[in-house]
Amino acid sequence: MVDLCINMALSDFYSEHTNYQTRLQLHTRDAKSLLEANFAGLQTAAEDKFLAEFGGKVHVPVISFTARSSTLPYSQNRYFIRTIPDDVYQAQAQALAAICQEFNWSEAVILYEDTESGIQFLSHLNKAFQESDIEIAYMSAISVSSEDNRILKELKKLMAKQQRVFLEHMNPLLGLVTGYFFLMMSEGKNSNRSYDDMLHEILDQVFDIVVGDTTIWGPRADYVDFSLPYSEPGVVLVVKNKKPLDMWIFVKPLRWNLWLTIIIACIFMGIVLRILEHTVPNTNEESVRPHREYGGIDAIFDEIPYMKIFLKKYDS
Secondary structure (H helix, E strand, O other): OHHHHHHHHHHHHHHHOOOOOOOOOOOOOOOOOHHHHHHHOOOOHHHHHHHHHHHHHHOOOEEEOOOOOOOOOOOOOOOEEEOOOOOHHHHHHHHHHHHHHHOOOOEEEEEEEOOHHHHHHHHHHHHHHHHOOOEEEEEEEEOOOOOHHHHHHHHHHHHOOOOOOEEEEOOHHHHHHHHHHHHHHHHHHHHHHHHHHHHHHHHOOOOOOOOOOOOOOHHHHOOOOOOOOOOOOOOOOOOOOOOOOOOOHHHOOOOHHHHHHHHHHHHHHHHHHHHHHHHOOOOOHHHHOOOHHHOOOOOOOOOHHHHHHHHHHHOO
């Protein structure tokens, strides 16, 4: 993209100045190094000054597409060329103020990048808003090194406010992350708001009952009654067991110390029963023996039909 833009600029220049005999020929190549990566993302005035001094010492023109500092005079930095004009922030601020005026937005929340360039833009925006009678309700600075939880925490503060207009001024990557989180939170808030509106229809006697996955929480319970869930919500995953079959899998539900306690208890109960069987005398032993003179038992049957056959044959 940079190579294309430079070639287009040269073509436009020489089409307007056909009398120039000396022609600039571009020879570009991809450096593929850390030096180029560092130069491509310049943001601070200190880095701008370093590049300007570096180009001046080696007498190599340095064209910066990100340098925004206007504190580097051209007379002292002839080899440092900024492609961004000095009044870019002023033009952006005036454009945003004009948009707010067109839509009759009297106040706005500003999200800006916590860098030197972001502070410069905020200064121009504040001036443009004052001239247009637009109030900055809240300003939120997001650092380029902020983690996701830090961004989410700051966005939650913004969602709690009543303003409807949010203006974001950041680099593309940080702006994309912030915008994504902001949209997700806005959709969640709008979803809750739609559920609240539906439940208020019960209070207004438009509906008698609502059946759905409505979250039970305190503010809603002040004006409607909730039934207890008849099933537990959630997601259940059934996956194939890739482990080999284990013949000792039945012991896994209990820990080893509990299994040891069960085994010891079974052995102890067996010993106790064995001791009790040998210590208690059998009082029916003499009556079971076949002594007719003492009126003993001749036979014992555990089935009534066999007993009837025996009595029919030997009963005298």
